[in-house]
Amino acid sequence: MVPRRSFTIDTEKTTRTTYVLGTELTVNLNRCAPPQSKFFSIKCSPNVHYKITPQAKDGNAVPYPLTPNSVLIVTMDAVSKTANDSKLSVRYYGEKTEALGDALLHLTAVEISLDVDADRDSVVEKNNPNKGSWKWGPNGHGAILLVNCDSESTYKKTLDSEVDEISKVSDLQDMSKMILRTNGPAELPEGYKLTMHISQTTSENVRVFRPRTNVQKDNVLCSHKLLKLFLKDYIMVVGTDMLTQEVPYLGGKTELEFFVEGLHFPDKDFDGLITINLSLLEPCGKDFPETPVFTDKVVFHVSPWIMTPNTLKPVEVYVCSTNDNYSFLKSIKNLVEKCGSKLKICHEYMNRGDRWMQDELEFGYIDSPHHQFPVVLDSPRDGDLQDFPYESILGPDFGYVTRHALNEEVSSLDSFGNLEVSPPVTVNGKSYPLGRIIIGVAFPTATRGRNMTQVVQDFLWAQKVQEPIALYSDWLVVGHVDEFMTFVPAPDRKKFRLLLASPDAGYKVFKSLQNNGHGKAEMFPGLPEAISVNEILSDKKLQAENRYVQNCIDWNRDVLKKELGLDDEDIIDLPILFKVLEEKTHPRAVAYYPDMVNMIVLGDQLGIPKPFGPKVKGRCALEIEVCSLLEPLGLKCTFIDDLAPYHKLLGEVHCGSNVLREPSPFKWWNLEL
């Protein structure tokens, strides 16, 4: 709809106004008509056009009859060269067509467009008709903003979003461009101003900068030129505590470039949408405030934080070096070399003995048509690794975000071994091309239980593009979903398999061994805790515990089948037994032997906790079983000894590592939400 503006003319003095191309001025002709006026006629400059409503019955009758609702609609088709260079006049006539008065209007036409990349091709096109709204999907529209959550410095760091100035010119690359295109006379008529403005709520979530000096005309002030400007040459236009500010009108045909940064991720109370307005203000005479006569607006959506499933290509593998994990580290190094990724070791001065790299942080990324970078989500867990994400990961083009628990107890379920993401799935026709986030919580029916903190849950749900699934993980002592499930790539079906820990599958292996005459073969062979297959199978208490564990996992299996649209053929049961520890309030489970599902997945290379199962002809029966399940999918199994430095501390390979992966090729804004 064409923006319309009510305007009043006057027979007693000449009125002046500034007209913005593409709008309509509507003049109620009756309002200012001299008493006894019955007819009127119009004269105007050639670049001024008008319509009259209601249309006079005798369309060509001049003068026109004046009715109580006679409205003159004025448009112009070209910008003015000088102020007030176009004219329109209305002459009023009485009953006998005697002239009663003339209302003169002097017009200045300008073109004003606040522009963004609304079609998401990383070019700021001119006046996209959809720039003022957001629509998801491949046929959608709306510009995109990144939270400026990286730090241009690698030491003396601050999040760029926490400083209200531009710290380095490279910071501009993290921002979205916005261009004010104007065309018109060298100067606006006296008293007119351009002003950019945002709402109070928006001001908490965005900042807009512009170069302080910008006098080049008739061409774009391109980024590479801007980068040569000094930092002091950038000023904040709107943002925190600055809701509105005048912006210069440069005259002629000019483009003024702005840089826009997001300050916060979508969350419970922020839907991610940001509106920025630009208004032309008209003077109302001395002593009165100006009134806006034209407003253009643009809408941005802040990029959500996006997680990367195991099926995406690994880039860097993170592990801790501790005083007892030398051979483990070596195994990981070999594995990482095989798949061509980089290994990043967090040394002891930083980890202070906290080896649970999986639990302190989760890697994700943010994405826009012009730029993308990884962002680490720092867990509220805060073990001795707590400084690692901020101190060692945050940096130029590596963002950081965290959530702090408020009036909530942080539990083991807040570690990010309890935060995973599925590969892309389609569920009952609904597609999740970025997969679905998976977390573990207490059974909703439990009168008490541990949960992931509400602030982190709120954050995850608010990202919207990987709709989370809550599983039940509180049945485990440690309570992480990665203790009973993972995903591996596969060449067929849905391009992945869900691996689940399965006591039933475990017992099946042990029974087969017994049945085939290997009842005396020992679990943990050669180790102090060695125990025979027969002994394991005759332990009724262990059986009852594993029945309970299988119930818990089956409940999760049913949820995963439903929420990820999986068939039984998409799931592989890995033979893993658990045992239940007596806790004061609640019996909870840990893996009986190294929990093979807690593996690291690097392309087709799997680093699996070495289970130390009973040997038949010198080979571990559990390894053989797992290889027979996974190798047909083209996966390569490397069994890594994590017994002493991880398993005995209630974690495994996955808990002790983390993987930065390539972003998904799917663009989040193309989701149909």
Place this chain on the structure above:
Amino acid sequence: MVPRRSFTIDTEKTTRTTYVLGTELTVNLNRCAPPQSKFFSIKCSPNVHYKITPQAKDGNAVPYPLTPNSVLIVTMDAVSKTANDSKLSVRYYGEKTEALGDALLHLTAVEISLDVDADRDSVVEKNNPNKGSWKWGPNGHGAILLVNCDSESTYKKTLDSEVDEISKVSDLQDMSKMILRTNGPAELPEGYKLTMHISQTTSENVRVFRPRTNVQKDNVLCSHKLLKLFLKDYIMVVGTDMLTQEVPYLGGKTELEFFVEGLHFPDKDFDGLITINLSLLEPCGKDFPETPVFTDKVVFHVSPWIMTPNTLKPVEVYVCSTNDNYSFLKSIKNLVEKCGSKLKICHEYMNRGDRWMQDELEFGYIDSPHHQFPVVLDSPRDGDLQDFPYESILGPDFGYVTRHALNEEVSSLDSFGNLEVSPPVTVNGKSYPLGRIIIGVAFPTATRGRNMTQVVQDFLWAQKVQEPIALYSDWLVVGHVDEFMTFVPAPDRKKFRLLLASPDAGYKVFKSLQNNGHGKAEMFPGLPEAISVNEILSDKKLQAENRYVQNCIDWNRDVLKKELGLDDEDIIDLPILFKVLEEKTHPRAVAYYPDMVNMIVLGDQLGIPKPFGPKVKGRCALEIEVCSLLEPLGLKCTFIDDLAPYHKLLGEVHCGSNVLREPSPFKWWNLEL
């Protein structure tokens, strides 16, 4: 999709489980098969049915071949008479069809359905397939909940939603019914439980009650019977600090009635949706917690708070009695009698001289298929009338809601003369059958200005069904939208007209008077402030001020035309002049003579501030003009003298009154959102 549950059977001992009608038990046959099993066969009771996947190639071959993915899908078609009265057994065979073992399963079938009025006909139907989700619109579904914001008592009042027990049995009428329908044996098998549960977030917004004793079977325990129960016979099942609780299984075919109350209105951080779950818990053996084996859920949407436009029938008119408004009160009383409404007078001991009844409160209502009642929104304004809404209006079936400003200054824009609602409109094809809320704020371009507090704005936007429009009212000293606009009913077009104050229309009247030789006629005739038409027209300062005021009103006119889809023909300009008061920071306007647009609208009766305009042949020219504009619409104009007790204190008839109206016949849940 049929709920599926993974289940494991055992060849070493009989397993038992409880099956819920309408679900499927899926048994992985390979998991518990004895080693070397190659085939299996199934036997079962006549009410047990099964399917096998993958289907054996030779469909009728018995025994069936066992594959790694062989799954047995079990269903039942009738409830059990006694626990474990149905059986299924699986026999496993080796290569040469020798029997290797039998897995026995004993089944108890029950029917469980948590029911609500999901089709919105005020009857709680059985197991509506859509009960677990919410959809807006006439073809939508989902149950509805009222915020229990009235008070069953008229003295010693508390909001019912603030006490976690039922204060009077009449309180049950404000709640939505929910019924747990069960059918099965007299008792559940040992160790099984039913439990109702809600999330932490939901627990802040809902409470569920049930009668403590309820042993009637095979028929509904109807409300009228419940009402005879004593209050102590109701207990809270879930709600604040109570996320889950066991509910009784009554045995046989039974219905257990629950009563559900909402605690909060939709707001910035609450979308109004509430989910309540009911699970069947299965015992997992001594020492282990139960696991849910079946969960049913229902969804409610809390009724938004809905405002009533001037076009709805008035029920009660509220005004204050003060020591100086006797004749004003008498005029209002006459007017109210004409339109058949009731008059409610707030006496001086309560109003303490604060006469601005419009500003302290706004009437609205909440609505559900089973019940509706009015709800007063108490302004954060808090003048001397501040106790009136709670003390005098809140009561049985008259609800109360308020918002308190947090770290925000409360300004004159928080008075509810600055909160209005349009009649139903359709804008570019989008229909607003409940109209749109209208508030006044500062210009978005103003560097400083007064605004309505964010908490109230957030509340209004969150109701969703009357999407608000923000106008510019900060140009007025008092700053209320009712100083320059109102709506009146009309027989034609959109069934209403928007009335706008118009200095241009005012000057037109005065110029006509001058032109017709009445230049010496006096405004405020006979009063000390009397001033002639000629003097008014020659006041250049007044003209400039009114030019500014007209600009401000025109900006609002353009917004209203756009946001309400109005044509110029839907708008009537009332002849009103303003004057601008010198304020330190900002020039702001007040009406020059009684502001006729600030009228009370009671059906076709309009109570209009008497303007004291210049008289021609003994009749006020301004009254004549206004009557000539409004009477053709079938409206009856009564001019009420509010000069001393209201106008001189910067308010008029509308500011000094409030109208409780009938709710809209349109049901909010039928909106297409």
